[in-house]
Amino acid sequence: MKNQITIGLLGFGVVGSGVAKILQNHQEDLRHKLGVPVTIKKVLVKHIDKQRGTEFASDVFTNNLNDVINDPSIDLIVEVIGGTSEAKDAIERSLRAGKGVVTANKDVMAEYGMELLKLADENKCDLFYEASVGGGIPLIRTLEDGLASDRIRALTGIVNGTTNFILTKMKHENMSYEDALAEATELGFAEADPSADVDGIDAARKMVILASLSFSMEVRLEDVLVRGLKEIQDGDLELAAWFGYTVKLAGSAKKDVDGIEVAVEPVFFLNSHPLASVNNEYNAVYIYGDTVGETMFYGPGAGSLPTATSVTGDIIAACRNLLLGVNGKRLHAPQFERKVKSDSNRFSRYFHRIFVKDEVGVLSKLTAIYSEHGASLASVVQHPRKDGEGAELIFITHQMSRQQHLNIVNELNETSEVVSVLSHYRVEGEE
Amino acid sequence: MKNQITIGLLGFGVVGSGVAKILQNHQEDLRHKLGVPVTIKKVLVKHIDKQRGTEFASDVFTNNLNDVINDPSIDLIVEVIGGTSEAKDAIERSLRAGKGVVTANKDVMAEYGMELLKLADENKCDLFYEASVGGGIPLIRTLEDGLASDRIRALTGIVNGTTNFILTKMKHENMSYEDALAEATELGFAEADPSADVDGIDAARKMVILASLSFSMEVRLEDVLVRGLKEIQDGDLELAAWFGYTVKLAGSAKKDVDGIEVAVEPVFFLNSHPLASVNNEYNAVYIYGDTVGETMFYGPGAGSLPTATSVTGDIIAACRNLLLGVNGKRLHAPQFERKVKSDSNRFSRYFHRIFVKDEVGVLSKLTAIYSEHGASLASVVQHPRKDGEGAELIFITHQMSRQQHLNIVNELNETSEVVSVLSHYRVEGEE
Known part of the structure; x- marks a missing residue:
């Protein structure tokens, strides 16, 4: 049995530094849970000379992916680079090198999830991606394990923290769209280029991940009807309020005998609907299952530490599997043929x-x-x-x-x- | 590798029959998920001659626990008898016989959880108990896996469906306590003897289970401050409403440097507090973690199928472990010494x-x-x-x-x- 787990961390931005912080601060708890220490041996960054104020020795940082992937002592790769091509390449190469991967990357998982999960399976590696959807809310695990015996019929939820923050400020503080976006950017909820968020693409990617898993079917980004915040015209929010509704950028996915329908769009929610009162950067997802009925999961949808909590939860799961020698034993092949409603x-x-x-x-x-x-x-x-x-x-x-x-x-x-x-x-x- | 999983079901009441129904109806999905069929071979009941309208052959039913436990082909025992002494004895004997156990029994887990989990560990068996708390909401799994890397500081929640149903009817339909209880009994949410529910004991047991797990500490029923519905006097609900509050029977658990505090009692929740609008038989639990912040989990807290969904989720987890040969590999010994606040x-x-x-x-x-x-x-x-x-x-x-x-x-x-x-x-x- 292994007497320690060694991690290679790809990326040291808001999520990556959060992961390092949790692993460091909770080292004793982790050792109690797993029986062995978990340490970060290498951190891939763009600029190795940048001052980062961490406790890592300087030789931990590298700007060469090969230093991480070719290190035989590294068991597990944590990918928090973000973006698509570089991250996808890094995940692929890690899996081919026989290393398990934990990723927070919804872009990669929405577009290449099926392909990468298959690659993980072929290489007998785990590929976990809890943090790709819902920040700190353990949604993927709930769908995979907690509701494993159920048939999911529908999901509705707020899965993008940035747009929910913007709409909350517009409604409750009468802010303009521009001011609300500026505040979201300042607080670190919005990216420098916010288009993926405000155009609904980010939420659509998350819905692809959730719908694929819920319905055990390949769902593609092109299957999602996407409408972003620009559909909202001056006066719409006030009109909604006058009729007793709140506008939220919501994801929805349904499945019945005719196939699936998946959408991300601004929706009028009756004020008594629980999603109407999910505010600021919070996310919430309703799941409707055949046997469980209606359940709801709520939590912070953005932010360094909540997302890092999900990543670290995945790290623990992957470590357990590595210690038991059962990594890469969960086939994710879809059970049903892709069928999209007209x-x-x-x-x-x-x-x-x-x-x-x-x-x-x-x-x-x-x-x-x-x-x-x-x-x-x-x-x-x-x-x-x-x-x-x-x-x-x-x-x-x-x-x-x-x-x-x-x-x-x-x-x-x-x-x-x-x-x-x-x-x-x-x-x-x-x- | 095993080519099937065989289950012995102890009890065939509302939850037991629900489990049988899900396993039967979702047989194909389970086979896809696990790769092997899952079948119920024996069902322990009190009266084997009772008409049950099931598809089981008559020789499946037995009134002798030995027929189940001594059957070498049975891999997993599902205990849904309820009560304490008979169920505890059955779980113990199952574990000693080297069989994994899935239970929905909060009474047994609250009182003997530590002891039984230790016994499971010694016998290299799984002992899963998701359905003991929160009906269909996967709370145990969330605390064990999803938030595994976090330090939980506090939990607040509605964890008893019966009392929440009664209080909802009293508030929203001006029903008397007696009428509301009668309706809960008629709908199957309340037991024939409702005292454990209305006196807060049921909720206290669930809080013992949640607090032990959250704080990695032995929590005993005697550590819980318990006040039930009888503390609510005529006119209290109206007074609460006048001040802008809703009365809920709530569980709470906190941990800080002084130790833990755990309580179940009727609490005044400000109407804007999300728990104030959790109605009928629904349960909801807020979890506050150091790094994740605030998360909330909501779902049906009672009823045959929601609870059976949790039991079946545990069955799938136990089956996966059995198929991988890694059952009984999760030590649950508490990390911290028991310390209760004054x-x-x-x-x-x-x-x-x-x-x-x-x-x-x-x-x-x-x-x-x-x-x-x-x-x-x-x-x-x-x-x-x-x-x-x-x-x-x-x-x-x-x-x-x-x-x-x-x-x-x-x-x-x-x-x-x-x-x-x-x-x-x-x-x-x-x-």
Whole structure:
């Protein structure tokens, strides 16, 4: 039996330094849990001369991946570089070198997860990725182990801390989008280039990971309907509040006999819906299973230490397997064939906000369009525009297919009385 | 490598029949996950002739534990008998016979958990007990694996579905305690003898299990301060609502340098506190860790299928270990010495409701008592009693020790102007 576990850490940014800190501060606890010490032997960084104020000896740092991967004493690689190509390459080479990998990289796992898990399996190595979704919330483990016996039917959740922080500030402190984004950046919740977050791509990648695992099916990024914060128009948040809703950038995934549907988009949540009150950088995911019913998992979705807690949890799991000699024994091949629903099979309620000319009969004409498409309306509000130019019509529909919704929006945009459809959202919560 | 896993099921009540149903309905999924079939070979019941409407052949049922334990082809025992002595005996004998055990039994695990986990370890067997706490919510696994690298500082939660159902009905439907209990019994959430639930003992056992695991310390039932629903007096729920609070029977556990404190009692939660809106039979537990910060886990705390989902999750984990030949490899010995805080080291805000004679100077005299004991008041309300006999004084204090609280209540009860202290609660939520 091994008398210690040696780690190679790739990357020393916010998450990497957090991992090093936890491993150092909790060394005694880890030794109690595992029976052997866990030490970081090499840390891959870009600039080895940078001052980092750590307790590591200077020869721990290297800028050459080979120094880490070719060191036979290193058992486990922790990849927290981020990005795609360099990180994917490093994970691949680590697995080929027979080393287990723990990664926090949702970009790589969303795009190459199936391929890398297969490679891990072929090389009898563990590949763990808890920190790729939900920061400090142990979601992957819950889906893999806790709910292992159940059939997951649906997931709904807030899986991006940056956009949730921005929307919270906009709603509760009346901040502009720009100011809220600036504060998120300052607090370290948003990247220098925030586009992956605010455009919904980051959340979409996380939904790919969660949906693949939940439904035991290959889910691709192209299968996800993605709409980001730019879909939200001035006045939408206030309108939502007036109707008793809160706008959240939410991920959703469902599976039924027709296949799967996965989306990331700004959604109207009824204020009594628990996701409506998940604020700031927090994430929360509802999981609906055949036998368990409804469960919910909530926690910090961003930040150095919460994410590092998930990484370190994976490190402990990988260490246990290494010590027992059973690493790489969990096949992740999907059980079901990939099958994605068409827009005709995806049902929801919708909110439509329409800028119309102030003409006689416009309401009657527009409601007729809904009827012709077989859609029925739950709420209708007309109010004059603040600038005095024309009016706005708001419709909240009952359940209809996404195809009906798209057809209606198209026809509205071609109707002479309509200036434009300003915005549209899915609506969640009791009718 | 084994080519199948064979299970002996002890008990065929609500949980046992749920487990059988899940194993049967999800047979194909399990085979995909594990690579081998999982079958129930023997089911221990009291009356073998009872009609059960199952698909089991009649020779599967037995009323003799030896038939199960002495069957060399049975790998794993699933104990869902409930109760203490018979179940504990069955678990012990199973472990001594070298068979892994999955149990849903919080009574046994709270009282004999340490002893049984040690026995499992000595016999190189797994002993899993996810379903003993939180019904369908994977809490044990989260504490053992997901947050393995963290140091848990505190837990607060609703861990008893029956009492939460009763309190929800009393608050939201103005039901009497008796009617709410009757409905809980009818829906199968309350036992025929509900005393363990309503007196807080059931929740206390679950807190013993959670606190032992979270703090890596032996926690005993006698360490838990337990107050049940009978502490709630007529009018308390309305008073709580008037002040903006909701009363929940909550478990709490904290650890700091002075030791641990564990309690189950009716608590005033500020309505904005997320636990205030956990309703019906649902459970929810907040976990505060050094590095992860605040996480929350929510789900059905009672019911056949949710609990059976947790049991079946454990069965899968035990099967994986059996197939890998690594069962019984997780030592659970506590890392820290048992150390329980005194009442002088447990701090909280308190709500006191006092029946006083309608005399001049009573408010001044009573507030002086608080000052003398070094306690400061956040809210004071005086109102006449409905029956016209005297008045009621309500005090909500700032933080003080439980010792101060007890001393004050004692002195109030000995004060001539006080008829009696009607009720008192801990108060949770921002000051």
